[in-house]
Amino acid sequence: MLTVRYDWLGLRAGDRVLDLGCGAGRHAFEAFRRGARVVALDYDAAELKDVHAMFGALADAEAATLPSASWAACANGDATRLPFPDGVFDRVIAAEVLEHIPDDEAAMRELARVLRPGGTMAVTVPAWLAETVCWALSEQYHAPFVTGGHVRIYGEPELRAKLRAAGLRPGAAHHAHALHTPYWWLKCAVGPTNDGHPLVRAYHEVLLWDIAGRRPMSTVTRLVDRLANPVLGKSIVVYARKPKGLQ
Numbered sequence: 001m002l003t004v005r006y007d008w009l010g011l012r013a014g015d016r017v018l019d020l021g022c023g024a025g026r027h028a029f030e031a032f033r034r035g036a037r038v039v040a041l042d043y044d045a046a047e048l049k050d051v052h053a054m055f056g057a058l059a060d061a062e063a064a065t066l067p068s069a070s071w072a073a074c075a076n077g078d079a080t081r082l083p084f085p086d087g088v089f090d091r092v093i094a095a096e097v098l099e100h101i102p103d104d105e106a107a108m109r110e111l112a113r114v115l116r117p118g119g120t121m122a123v124t125v126p127a128w129l130a131e132t133v134c135w136a137l138s139e140q141y142h143a144p145f146v147t148g149g150h151v152r153i154y155g156e157p158e159l160r161a162k163l164r165a166a167g168l169r170p171g172a173a174h175h176a177h178a179l180h181t182p183y184w185w186l187k188c189a190v191g192p193t194n195d196g197h198p199l200v201r202a203y204h205e206v207l208l209w210d211i212a213g214r215r216p217m218s219t220v221t222r223l224v225d226r227l228a229n230p231v232l233g234k235s236i237v238v239y240a241r242k243p244k245g246l247q
Helices: 026-033 045-061 104-114 128-137 156-165 180-190 198-212 217-232
Strands: 016-020 037-042 071-076 089-095 115-126 169-176 235-241
Touching (some): 016 026, 026 037, 026 045, 026 071, 104 115, 104 156, 115 128, 115 156, 128 180, 128 217, 156 169, 156 235, 169 217, 198 217
Parallel strands (some): 016 037, 016 089, 037 071, 089 115
Antiparallel strands (some): 115 235, 169 235
């Protein structure tokens, strides 16, 4: 389930890509499949073990179709102190991570630092409406009531302003995953960890049909998702460029 549109990011085979806060690795894996040289970075070293293993499995399973430029590595690190030289990456992805970082402005400055002049970045955060309702429905969804929870709610103007302050030029944007918004509202209403609730389980099955592309259900769900995204999108994605004159 991808949030970033790689054509909007401008990803090309051979590009050096940083996936910040890679989590389970979904965006890093897709960049790898497209021929990028990927570094998947996360603060959670345990999760990186699974990501590293999956890179190996992909290389074996898709060897016949994988572009020759594809390369991947994992790194453990802090978003506010990235262990990379200036301007080393052509593309940067920061998907659903900045809302977890207390000093998000320091993280954005670091992302701008390691992006080469002329390079592009995709930043995704929970959208304002979806997130505001989740916070209102359950304290157990966000910090300080849950360890590692979301520490802020972004509006798009605030996100753009912070990216500009870091020296980037934000441009196009879109929403994503409208079908996931009611799911999270439902989870927050019954308790974010109550995955066994009948309504939560039923909605989860619908999402699995969509993710797996099980027709004809997925045809309906993807149409609904696309139509509802401008209002109900769970995530907002902003694409930004580093000016060529900025070091």
